[in-house]
Amino acid sequence: MHAEASPVVELCGVGVRVDGARLLHGVQLALAAGEHLAVLGPNGSGKTTLLRVLSTYRFPSDGDASVLGVRFGAADLRPLRASVGFVSTALDDLLHVRADALPLVAAARRGSLWPAPGILDDPQVRATAQRALERVGAGHLAGRRVDTLSQGERQRVRIARALVAEPALLLLDEPFAGLDLGGRESLLRDLDALLDEPGGPTTVLVTHHLEELPRGIRRALLLREGTVVAQGPVGEVLRNGPVSACFGLPVAVESVGGRFTARAVTAT
Ligand SMILES: Nc1ncnc2c1ncn2[C@@H]1O[C@H](COP(=O)(O)OP(=O)(O)OP(=O)(O)O)[C@@H](O)[C@H]1O
Numbered sequence: 001m002h003a004e005a006s007p008v009v010e011l012c013g014v015g016v017r018v019d020g021a022r023l024l025h026g027v028q029l030a031l032a033a034g035e036h037l038a039v040l041g042p043n044g045s046g047k048t049t050l051l052r053v054l055s056t057y058r059f060p061s062d063g064d065a066s067v068l069g070v071r072f073g074a075a076d077l078r079p080l081r082a083s084v085g086f087v088s089t090a091l092d093d094l095l096h097v098r099a100d101a102l103p104l105v106a107a108a109r110r111g112s113l114w115p116a117p118g119i120l121d122d123p124q125v126r127a128t129a130q131r132a133l134e135r136v137g138a139g140h141l142a143g144r145r146v147d148t149l150s151q152g153e154r155q156r157v158r159i160a161r162a163l164v165a166e167p168a169l170l171l172l173d174e175p176f177a178g179l180d181l182g183g184r185e186s187l188l189r190d191l192d193a194l195l196d197e198p199g200g201p202t203t204v205l206v207t208h209h210l211e212e213l214p215r216g217i218r219r220a221l222l223l224r225e226g227t228v229v230a231q232g233p234v235g236e237v238l239r240n241g242p243v244s245a246c247f248g249l250p251v252a253v254e255s256v257g258g259r260f261t262a263r264a265v266t267a268t
Pocket residue numbers: 018019021023041042043044045046047048049050208
């Protein structure tokens with residue numbers, strides 16, 4: 001078990017190389033319990049690779065990594081995985097599943113995709129799964145078949161499946177991909193509430209878009225070509241200079257009421 005004071009995430013000089021390609025290089029990161037981080041960067045900058053390291057499924061080629069107090073290479077990482085929720089449409093197992101949301105969420109509590117017959121007979125399992133749906137504003141979807149849900153609704157079911165195991169670390173890879181403006185804003189509100197929960201999971205959210213940061217995320221890390229361009233409090237990192245350097249074009253960043261917007265600046 002990890003000590004209470006251990007950082008949730010600690011990366012020291014972490015690099016990932018695959019077949020001679022350098023996907024990440026020299027990443028330093030420390031996250032304490034309750035600190036939420038946004039990882040931003042252009043396509044191919046290494047965001048998903050970083051999440052895979054944090055999920056413990058990608059072992060770094062260089063440097064030291066610890067998640068929830070367990071150091072990579074020093075202990076079996078598999079038991080740790082139950083405490084890390086990883087939500088990604090790339091791992092999409094929910095697109096064609098002909099089952100209702102509630103048993104699917106309950107199944108995730110046992111680490112499986114397909115709900116075993118009678119899984120909801122246990123009132124505690126049922127209540128836990130219902131609560132996980134409610135935490136992401138999806139309690140009303142409990143009896144809906146997942147393959148009939150909209151993108152935004154299905155995304156909530158994915159997040160509920162991650163939450164039902166009570167993870168200490170929640171990794172969200174582009175949670176707003178495919179959502180329209182209303183869907184994005186609605187999911188943002190639900191994530192805001194989740195991030196504000198006392199004792200809720202430390203969350204790392206990957207996105208390309210500054211507009212997609214819940215207010216509860218107070219730290220940001222900018223990646224470009226596998227290297228950290230800047231990291232720190234959102235108010236310091238999400239500024240014209242660092243964001244322009246990260247995306248490789250002049251960008252004007254604005255912040256209104258804790259939300260950010262970015263637009264490319266064209267020469268007139
Ligand atoms: N197994 C692999 N072998 C070689 N290169 C890889 C492998 N996996 C990823 N890459 C490359 O590593 C780079 C970083 O990929 P990654 O998916 O982490 O980027 P990303 O920032 O999440 O991109 P996107 O925003 O497009 O999803 C990309 O150039 C990608 O092509």
